[in-house]
Amino acid sequence: MKKVINKPEQVVEEMLQGVVAAHPQYVKRIEGFNVLVRANGPTAKVALVSGGGSGHEPSHGGFVGRGMLDGAVAGAVFTSPTPDQVYEAVKAVDGDKGVLLIIKNYTGDVMNFEMAAEMAEADGIKVDKVVINDDVAVENSTWTTGRRGIAGTVLLHKIAGAKAETGADLTEVKRIAEKVIANVRSMGMALSPCIVPAAGKPSFTLAEDEMEIGMGIHGEPGTHRENIRSADEIASHLLEKIFADMPLQQGDEVAVLVNGLGATPLMELYVVNRKVAAVLNAKGIKTAKTFVGNYMTSLEMAGFSITLLKLDAELKALLLAPADTPAFVQF
Amino acid sequence: MKKVINKPEQVVEEMLQGVVAAHPQYVKRIEGFNVLVRANGPTAKVALVSGGGSGHEPSHGGFVGRGMLDGAVAGAVFTSPTPDQVYEAVKAVDGDKGVLLIIKNYTGDVMNFEMAAEMAEADGIKVDKVVINDDVAVENSTWTTGRRGIAGTVLLHKIAGAKAETGADLTEVKRIAEKVIANVRSMGMALSPCIVPAAGKPSFTLAEDEMEIGMGIHGEPGTHRENIRSADEIASHLLEKIFADMPLQQGDEVAVLVNGLGATPLMELYVVNRKVAAVLNAKGIKTAKTFVGNYMTSLEMAGFSITLLKLDAELKALLLAPADTPAFVQF
Numbered sequence: 001m002k003k004v005i006n007k008p009e010q011v012v013e014e015m016l017q018g019v020v021a022a023h024p025q026y027v028k029r030i031e032g033f034n035v036l037v038r039a040n041g042p043t044a045k046v047a048l049v050s051g052g053g054s055g056h057e058p059s060h061g062g063f064v065g066r067g068m069l070d071g072a073v074a075g076a077v078f079t080s081p082t083p084d085q086v087y088e089a090v091k092a093v094d095g096d097k098g099v100l101l102i103i104k105n106y107t108g109d110v111m112n113f114e115m116a117a118e119m120a121e122a123d124g125i126k127v128d129k130v131v132i133n134d135d136v137a138v139e140n141s142t143w144t145t146g147r148r149g150i151a152g153t154v155l156l157h158k159i160a161g162a163k164a165e166t167g168a169d170l171t172e173v174k175r176i177a178e179k180v181i182a183n184v185r186s187m188g189m190a191l192s193p194c195i196v197p198a199a200g201k202p203s204f205t206l207a208e209d210e211m212e213i214g215m216g217i218h219g220e221p222g223t224h225r226e227n228i229r230s231a232d233e234i235a236s237h238l239l240e241k242i243f244a245d246m247p248l249q250q251g252d253e254v255a256v257l258v259n260g261l262g263a264t265p266l267m268e269l270y271v272v273n274r275k276v277a278a279v280l281n282a283k284g285i286k287t288a289k290t291f292v293g294n295y296m297t298s299l300e301m302a303g304f305s306i307t308l309l310k311l312d313a314e315l316k317a318l319l320l321a322p323a324d325t326p327a328f329v330q331f
Numbered sequence: 332m333k334k335v336i337n338k339p340e341q342v343v344e345e346m347l348q349g350v351v352a353a354h355p356q357y358v359k360r361i362e363g364f365n366v367l368v369r370a371n372g373p374t375a376k377v378a379l380v381s382g383g384g385s386g387h388e389p390s391h392g393g394f395v396g397r398g399m400l401d402g403a404v405a406g407a408v409f410t411s412p413t414p415d416q417v418y419e420a421v422k423a424v425d426g427d428k429g430v431l432l433i434i435k436n437y438t439g440d441v442m443n444f445e446m447a448a449e450m451a452e453a454d455g456i457k458v459d460k461v462v463i464n465d466d467v468a469v470e471n472s473t474w475t476t477g478r479r480g481i482a483g484t485v486l487l488h489k490i491a492g493a494k495a496e497t498g499a500d501l502t503e504v505k506r507i508a509e510k511v512i513a514n515v516r517s518m519g520m521a522l523s524p525c526i527v528p529a530a531g532k533p534s535f536t537l538a539e540d541e542m543e544i545g546m547g548i549h550g551e552p553g554t555h556r557e558n559i560r561s562a563d564e565i566a567s568h569l570l571e572k573i574f575a576d577m578p579l580q581q582g583d584e585v586a587v588l589v590n591g592l593g594a595t596p597l598m599e600l601y602v603v604n605r606k607v608a609a610v611l612n613a614k615g616i617k618t619a620k621t622f623v624g625n626y627m628t629s630l631e632m633a634g635f636s637i638t639l640l641k642l643d644a645e646l647k648a649l650l651l652a653p654a655d656t657p658a659f660v661q662f
Contacts, residue, residue, distance in 0.1 A: 002522045002539070002633060004599040006561045011602060014562075018601030021608035022589075022621040057597035191333045208333070230337045231345075258353075263594035265630045266388035268335040270349030271342060277352035290353040293658075294625070299596045300633065302333060322662075327624075329660035331653075 001200045008197035012054045012074055019061055023326040026065045034074040035089040036061040041070055046164040046173045047093035050102040050157060052109050053078040056217060059296045062327030068161035077196050078218045080108030086116030090127060098126030098170035102156060104149030105133040128170055130177040132156055134186040136245040137214030137222050148216050151259040151296040152184035152307045162321035185242045188305030189234055190215040194298050217298045235275040238306045248310060250284030255319055257307035262297040264304050272304060288316050332531045339528035343385045343405055350392055354657045357396045365405040366420040367392040372401055377495040377504045378424035381433040381488060383440050384409040387548060390627045393658030399492035408527050409549045411439030417447030421458060429457030429501035433487060435480030436464040459501055461508040463487055465517040467576040468545030468553050479547050482590040482627040483515035483638045493652035516577045518569045519636030521546040525629050548629045566606040569637045581615030586650055588638035593628040595635050607637060619647050
C-alpha cells in the first residue's frame with residue numbers, strides 16, 4: 001500500500017492533529033473527540049455542523065471558519081461518524097440561536113446525525129437538518145437510499161454559512177440551505193480506485209483503458225463502465241445528465257465547481273473546465289463564479305465531478321460573500 | 332494512459348483556456364501566447380514574472396493576482412518556455428517601474444528567461460532576475476547545474492509579491508526576493524511516477540514497496556531509493572536534511588509548506604504536518620504560518636515536499652500580507 005501514513009488505524013487521529021497544528025488561527029479540536037470547531041467559537045449566530053466519513057478532505061474540516069461551517073465531525077475513513085461525536089459538535093458550537101446539520105445523503109450519516117439531533121434537543125438545543133443529494137448519477141446506491149450527496153455540499157456550506165453569518169434565524173438559514181439543495185446537481189467519473197488505509201488494497205479495479213461514469217465518492221457503482229473517452233466527450237456527457245435533471249434556460253446564471261477526486265492533476269481539471277465553459281456559453285447560460293480544484297475528494301482516486309448550482313440574486317450574493325477557512329478563502 | 336485530456340499536444344493550450352474561463356476576475360491571456368497576466372494589469376508598481384514548464388499547477392498561473400505575480404509563462408509540459416514567450420510577458424506587465432523575473436534553477440529556464448530579459452532591456456524596459464534553488468536534496472541534477480528550484484518558489488512569489496505591492500522599487504523587491512532565497516529550503520520524496528501526456532507512459536518506475544527520497548518535481552533522481560517507511564520517519568529524514576543545510580535555533584520563527592505533488596491525499600499531507608509541527612515544537616522553533624496542499628505539483632506524481640522558510644520581522648509581515656489569486660487567497 002503506497003501511502004504516507006504511520007499506522008492505518010491512527011490515520012484520522014493524526015490527520016486531525018495535523019490540521020490543528022497547521023491552522024490554529026481557524027480551528028481547534030474538542031478534546032477527546034474527532035470534531036473540529038472554529039478557534040474563536042461559539043459565535044452568536046445560527047451554527048452549522050457537517051461531517052461524514054474521513055477521506056474526502058478538505059471536506060469537511062477544511063471548511064470550518066468564518067462564512068462557512070462552525071463544526072465538522074470526522075468519522076473513520078468512509079464511515080459515518082457516531083452520534084456521540086456529532087452530539088459533541090452540536091453542543092460545542094451552539095450559540096443559543098440553534099444548529100443546522102448539513103448531512104450528505106448516506107443512510108449511516110442520516111441516521112447518526114438524526115440521533116445526535118435528538119440527544120441535543122433533549123438538552124434544550126434547537127437543532128434542524130438538511131440532507132443534500134446532488135449526485136444525479138443513480139437512484140439508490142451501496143450506502144444510500146435515494147441519491148448520494150457529493151461535491152455540491154461544498155457550495156451548500158458556502159451559501160448556508162454566508163446566510164448564518166448575516167444573523168438570520170434557524171428557519172431562514174434552513175430555507176436557504178433547502179434552496180441550494182433544490183438547485184444544485186453534480187455528476188462524476190473515475191479513472192482509478194482508491195485505497196482505504198485499513199483495507200490496504202484498492203476498493204475495486206478498472207482496466208487500463210477503462211473508466212466508470214457516475215461513480216460515487218466512496219467507489220460506489222455509477223451508471224456504466226466504458227473505454228476512456230476524451231475530456232470533452234466526458235464533460236459533455238456529465239453535463240447532459242445534469243441538464244436532463246435540472247433544465248436550464250438561456251439567461252440563467254450558475255456557479256460551476258469542477259472538483260478533483262484526489263489524484264487528477266489540476267491541469268486536467270482545467271481542460272475539463274474549458275469544455276464546461278464552452279457548453280454553458282453555447283447555451284447562453286451565465287457563470288457567476290467557477291471553482292476548480294480538490295474540494296470533495298476520495299482519497300487518491302483519479303477522476304472528477306462537475307457541479308452546477310442554479311443561482312438567483314439571493315443565492316448569488318451569498319455565494320460571493322467573504323469566507324475565511326483553511327481550504328476556502330474569498331474576499 | 333489514464334488521463335482526462337483531449338489531444339496530448341493540446342493540453343497546455345486547453346488548460347490555459349480553462350484557467351481563463353474559470354478565473355476572468357483574476358487573469359487574462361496574451362493573445363497568441365501561453366502567458367497569463369493580471370486581468371486588471373499592468374499596474375504602477377514593480378511587476379513580477381515567473382513561469383516554467385507546465386505540469387506544476389497551480390504553479391505558476393494560479394498565483395497571478397494581487398499580492399503575488401503579475402505574469403506567468405507556461406512552457407510545454409516539463410519544458411522551459413521559449414524566450415519570446417517570456418519577452419511577451421515582460422512587455423505586457425511592465426508598468427514603468429521595472430520587472431523582476433523569478434526563475435526556478437533549471438538550465439533551460441535560466442537561459443531562456445535571461446535571453447528574454449536581454450530582449451526587453453533592448454526595448455528600454457528595466458529587468459532584473461532572481462534564481463531560486465531551494466531543493467537541498469542534490470547538487471546538480473538532470474536539468475540543473477547547482478540545486479533545483481521547487482516548492483519554496485511559492486513562498487517567494489508570496490513575499491516578493493507583497494513587497495512589490497507596497498510600491499518598493501526594483502532594487503528593493505529584488506533584495507527581499509534574495510533574502511527569501513537565502514532563507515528557504517525544501518526537500519521532497521515520491522511514491523510513484525507521473526506521465527507526461529506527450530510521452531504517454533510513466534517517466535520512471537518504482538517497485539510497489541519502494542519510494543525515492545529527494546526526487547525532483549520532474550522525476551529527476553533524488554538521493555536514494557528505499558523501502559517505504561512511516562510518514563514520521565520520512566518527515567524526520569527530510570527535516571534533518573533541511574536542518575543540516577540551514578541550522579535553526581531555539582526561538583527562530585519559520586513558515587512551513589507541506590506540498591503535495593499531485594496524487595497524495597490531503598489526509599496524508601496533514602499526517603506529515605503533524606510530525607513537522609512536533610519536530611519544530613521540540614526544537615523550540617516557532618511557526619508563523621503553515622500551508623498544506625498542492626502548490627507545486629508534478630502532474631499525478633504521489634509524494635510530497637517539506638519547505639521551511641526562516642523568517643525575520645520583515646519577511647513575516649510580507650508573508651502574512653493579503654493576497655488574492657486563483658490558488659492563493661489570504662486576508
